[in-house]
Amino acid sequence: MKTKFTLTSNRAFYTFLGLTAIVSLLLSALFVGLRANVIVEDLVKETNETQAQLAVNNLTQYLESRKQILSDLSLHPIIVNGAMGTGLSAAKLRDFMRSFQIIGKEEKLMVINILGDVVYANFDSHEVLDQKPKWLDKVINAELGSAIDLAQVGNLHYFTIAVPIYYNGFAEGALIGEFSTSLESLLSSSSSTSFHSIGLKGRWINFSNVRKVETYFSVSSLDVGSTDLVLDYRVDKSQVTDEVKMFVWDLIGAIAFGLFLSFGLLYLFGKQLLLNPFKKLEESRTTLKRSEERFKLAIFGSDDGLWDWDLERNAVFYSDRFKSLLGFSQETQALFSAHISSLFDRVHPADLPI
Structure with a gap:
């Protein structure tokens, strides 16, 4: 059975350190x-x-x-x-x-x-x-x-x-x-x-x-x-x-020790300052992606039309079911813009807020 190799953040970090050293x-x-x-x-x-x-x-x-x-x-x-x-x-x-x-x-x-x-x-x-x-x-x-x-x-x-x-x-x-x-x-x-x-x-x-x-x-x-x-x-x-050989080996040894010490510190602090936050961000993205997938499944499994208004960006999400209830077919749903005016334009004037 073949296993697929994936370059995770851990492996990428350690590979980068090793190759650089x-x-x-x-x-x-x-x-x-x-x-x-x-x-x-x-x-x-x-x-x-x-x-x-x-x-x-x-x-x-x-x-x-x-x-x-x-x-x-x-x-x-x-x-x-x-x-x-x-x-x-x-x-x-x-x-x-x-x-x-x-x-x-x-x-x-x-x-x-x-x-x-x-x-x-x-x-x-x-x-x-x-x-x-x-x-x-x-x-x-x-x-x-x-x-x-x-x-x-x-x-x-x-x-x-x-x-x-x-x-x-x-x-x-x-x-x-x-x-x-x-x-x-x-x-x-x-x-x-x-x-x-x-x-x-x-x-x-x-x-x-x-x-x-x-x-x-x-x-x-x-x-x-x-x-x-x-x-x-x-x-x-x-x-x-x-003397030349001894000098070269001593110098290489000193450089190797300096690099080892530097990369050791980079490993310790880089793991705390770079790798761990990146892993947390990666986990957050994975969690968000899974949440979005569950949300989409909930929408597709429901017969209700849903909409959500993002007040900060002034953008509105309209589900496909919401658009179809308003008479838009699968081909014409793209004409329904993601703006609140698309909804207010279709509300009876008596129902609009004063």
Whole structure:
């Protein structure tokens, strides 16, 4: 047995709510998906450009301050005389350097004369000399104003800075400092090992903290102050993709929650303010229709002629039986207008009200 489907006010209301919610969610997801990739990539780029600038500022401040301290120290008479090997210079140099600190820390320092001999060192000088750095002779001979190198110790990397020692404008040796703060700790506040990749290039340095550089894309390449170093700040491509997906799903979730809340309120208040009054109106119409049908049945079943005068609209209802009693046939009843004058015109003048 087939049942006929009828769209009642309840079903119409719920169908409207459901379809509106689905269409709103789909459209929101579509537009969000189209724009999210660009928005998130721009956001990631701007954020990481700021982090790259922070990393460069940290490195610049660290390297330039220590290079300047070494440059000033190389001009001190005790350092110059120690490099030249005059008089009691070696003993004075040891006494002077024994308690010397650079920005509150005792760092590894070494003085080399013009012949390449170590005049003073507070650490094992072979750590530097055995590596035979290419910059050493150039600094000793003042072919370079300074040199910055990076040495690996275990899993960490440490800076070495060298400056020439002058006397009356002539090169007399070099002052070398190995610093105890690692590059990784300097960059820790502006990068994470899983999300970022740092590249540092210079005349004597070619450093990268990851092997597969192709899985990253460069966000910013910046000069590290007045040094010859350039920092390349990179971001993991897969991380950016994941960030986009997370952003899209979070946004869709927020939109879905907002729509659910809105339609929930619409369901509650709409049912009270729209659906219930509409249902009452529908029930009233049904009741009125049934009453009219019963009235028509009563009229057709009666042999009396009925008429009803609506004083507000000044309109009169005349039943077919009433018209036939006045001599109107089925074909001519349409000529009997629905006005009170149609009745008064057919009443004897003596029966009319005075």
